[in-house]
Amino acid sequence: MRWSGQLISGNTDAAEASASNPTQPGLFAASETVVRTFDTPGFRGATFYEVHAKSVLNKVPGSSPMFGWTINPYRGCGHRCVYCFARQTHTYLDFDAGLDFDTRIVVKVNASEVLRRELARPSWRRESVAMGTNVDCYQRAEGRYRLMPGIIEALAGSGTPFSILTKGTLMLRDLPLLEAAARDVPVQLAMSIGSLDESVWRTVEPGTPSPARRLDAVRTLADSGLGCSVLMAPILPFLTDSPEQLRATVAAIADAGARSVTPIVLHLRTGAREWYYEWLQATYPRLVPRYRALYRDGAYAPSWYQDRITSAVREYAKAYGLVRPKAPAGTGTGSGVGPIEEPNFRKVGNPTARAAETQPALWEEDENEN
Numbered sequence: 001m002r003w004s005g006q007l008i009s010g011n012t013d014a015a016e017a018s019a020s021n022p023t024q025p026g027l028f029a030a031s032e033t034v035v036r037t038f039d040t041p042g043f044r045g046a047t048f049y050e051v052h053a054k055s056v057l058n059k060v061p062g063s064s065p066m067f068g069w070t071i072n073p074y075r076g077c078g079h080r081c082v083y084c085f086a087r088q089t090h091t092y093l094d095f096d097a098g099l100d101f102d103t104r105i106v107v108k109v110n111a112s113e114v115l116r117r118e119l120a121r122p123s124w125r126r127e128s129v130a131m132g133t134n135v136d137c138y139q140r141a142e143g144r145y146r147l148m149p150g151i152i153e154a155l156a157g158s159g160t161p162f163s164i165l166t167k168g169t170l171m172l173r174d175l176p177l178l179e180a181a182a183r184d185v186p187v188q189l190a191m192s193i194g195s196l197d198e199s200v201w202r203t204v205e206p207g208t209p210s211p212a213r214r215l216d217a218v219r220t221l222a223d224s225g226l227g228c229s230v231l232m233a234p235i236l237p238f239l240t241d242s243p244e245q246l247r248a249t250v251a252a253i254a255d256a257g258a259r260s261v262t263p264i265v266l267h268l269r270t271g272a273r274e275w276y277y278e279w280l281q282a283t284y285p286r287l288v289p290r291y292r293a294l295y296r297d298g299a300y301a302p303s304w305y306q307d308r309i310t311s312a313v314r315e316y317a318k319a320y321g322l323v324r325p326k327a328p329a330g331t332g333t334g335s336g337v338g339p340i341e342e343p344n345f346r347k348v349g350n351p352t353a354r355a356a357e358t359q360p361a362l363w364e365e366d367e368n369e370n
Ligand code: SF4
Pocket: 077, 078, 079, 080, 081, 083, 084, 085, 086, 134, 135, 136, 139, 167, 208
């Protein structure tokens, strides 16, 4: 079990803790983990497993330099996106990929303290660190645990560039810290906004801030000078993929001042696949046969479909001024953030390879997650 070797003794907080034995005694022994529940809106029904990790910097094998290292202060995600590719990683903890992923959240309460130690090692080469690659670091739990401020300070203080991808408008809480960090190291921020459709959003991403609020966050980050890219993901076949929807979404992203837009079509790996089909059957049953046909070859939509979507988004991105020239290698934007990158619309024959190329680490589970 990957986590069992990573845990050291936990603490207790009788005032807040609703301590009980975890349901997975082999993984989280009571002496090692504090289990809490909070009777407040937004946390009702969730259980938090506070653990002390031995390490938080994860090396992603075989990845690009941008995604060579990751930090994931949480496991599981209260944003509860039905399609979430990280669901399967919860099974490594002896939880299930469905409701447990949504409601049993592992919190590495000592993340910043451990990170400072790891960054101080002489062997640390200050390669870029990506956050939000497995689960969302600005999910609801972050509002209570506040792990990110310490992580941001530790990274910036050590001269380590970093990137954050999130659906959480909570990132704005740390705007002053991010601005300060960007004066010392390259900082790249990205918001995930798949579509503007509120009826789809309410059921498929029920724990997330609305698309409108995420767009407001993009605007705030743009106005601050930090800037923010948008990952238009996932685009849901037959639900958010009409030309009108794609155009309206790209227009809104451009209007919010995003640096770039990168479209990614839904993919359905084991773990997410079962959960998504259950949701589809309950919410849009007429679409089930069409999905079965579209995804009959595996986790990815066929290349003709992906080509159609990326071509349309590229056309709209150009129309709304979102395709910008690549900055020369090694240059920043003048505000401390990293180089502006043209949206990645590269064509790759194999759909699996294409998804990996489009967003290398985002679609990979952190196999050496701590
Ligand atoms: S916000 Fe990201 S990590 Fe969280 S459930 Fe949604 S897709 Fe998964």
